[in-house]
Amino acid sequence: xxxxxxxxxxxxxxxxxxxxxxxxxxxxxxxxxxxxxxxxxxxxxxxxxxxxxxxxxxxxxxxxxxxxxxxxxxxxxxxxxxxxxxxxxxxxxxxxxxxxxxxxxxxxxxxxxxxxxxxxxxxxxxxxxxxxxxxxxxxxxxxxxxxxxxxxxxxxxxxxxxxxxxxxxxxxxxxxxxxxxxxxxxxxxxxxxxxxxxxxxxx
Numbered sequence: 001x002x003x004x005x006x007x008x009x010x011x012x013x014x015x016x017x018x019x020x021x022x023x024x025x026x027x028x029x030x031x032x033x034x035x036x037x038x039x040x041x042x043x044x045x046x047x048x049x050x051x052x053x054x055x056x057x058x059x060x061x062x063x064x065x066x067x068x069x070x071x072x073x074x075x076x077x078x079x080x081x082x083x084x085x086x087x088x089x090x091x092x093x094x095x096x097x098x099x100x101x102x103x104x105x106x107x108x109x110x111x112x113x114x115x116x117x118x119x120x121x122x123x124x125x126x127x128x129x130x131x132x133x134x135x136x137x138x139x140x141x142x143x144x145x146x147x148x149x150x151x152x153x154x155x156x157x158x159x160x161x162x163x164x165x166x167x168x169x170x171x172x173x174x175x176x177x178x179x180x181x182x183x184x185x186x187x188x189x190x191x192x193x194x195x196x197x198x199x200x201x202x203x
Contacts, residue, residue: 001163003091006113007066009163014069017048026137029187030054030108033135033194039103042127044092044120045110046070049077061085062102064092092120100129108137111173112164121177125199134179134197140170143190151191171195 034054043051046063047070055061063078063085065071071089078085088095093114105128111117128134142148151166158166170193174181183196 001159003066003115006163009161010065010067010113011069013162014048014067014073017050017070017073020050023050026050027054029137029192029194033108033137033196034106036133036135036196037104037106038133040101041104041106042097042102043106043108044124045107045113046074046087047109048073049075049081051106051108052077052081052083055083059084059104062088064088064090064095066091092123096123097127099126100132101127102132103129104133104135106135109139111136111138111170112140112166112168117168117173118177121173121179125177125179128199130199130201132199134195134199136170136174136195136197137192138170138195139188139192140166140168141191142188147189147191 030051031054034051035056037055037059039059041059041061043061043063046065061083063074065074066089068089071087075087093116105124111120114120124134141151155165155167158164171184174195174197178200180198180200181195182198185194186192
């Protein structure tokens with residue numbers, strides 16, 4: 001999908017994302033994962049700020065998203081939760097930071113929409129400090145045959161409607177990138193994955 005159209009889709013979903021920030025199942029996952037964040041934190045595809053209630057209070061957050069409408073919602077959420085946060089409206093696949101810039105890098109439910117998810121994982125690997133943390137909640141193809149067939153059938157429609165791929169092998173992509181998975185938990189027929197990971201040493 002052409003990038004401007006994709007951004008437009010997410011602009012239109014900003015209100016819905018804002019209303020769904022209190023989803024109880026996702027809240028449990030976010031709390032479990034994000035309690036491990038610390039220091040200088042980069043959150044990719046921040047959306048409407050659904051992660052904000054679950055961050056430790058002492059972090060310094062840099063939050064990025066390519067949707068101006070999502071950024072606006074996230075800025076309001078940051079004020080509500082008194083977050084120490086800076087916001088960048090930019091395409092994750094085009095933006096860059098210096099190597100080893102962040103103590104923690106967060107992505108929650110964003111790898112479904114990238115054109116080149118492996119490139120984004122490579123960026124995360126370079127941007128994270130050697131002793132830093134990479135914390136992910138991502139969804140993709142189920143290990144259940146029937147569920148995966150339904151996902152494959154519906155994927156073209158869901159991508160056109162929401163800008164979201166449902167058939168990516170998330171754990172496989174992370175392993176292919178070289179990022180080291182320290183712990184992973186999977187839910188909903190192995191469609192959703194919580195991942196605690198470390199960057200690969202850069203030589």
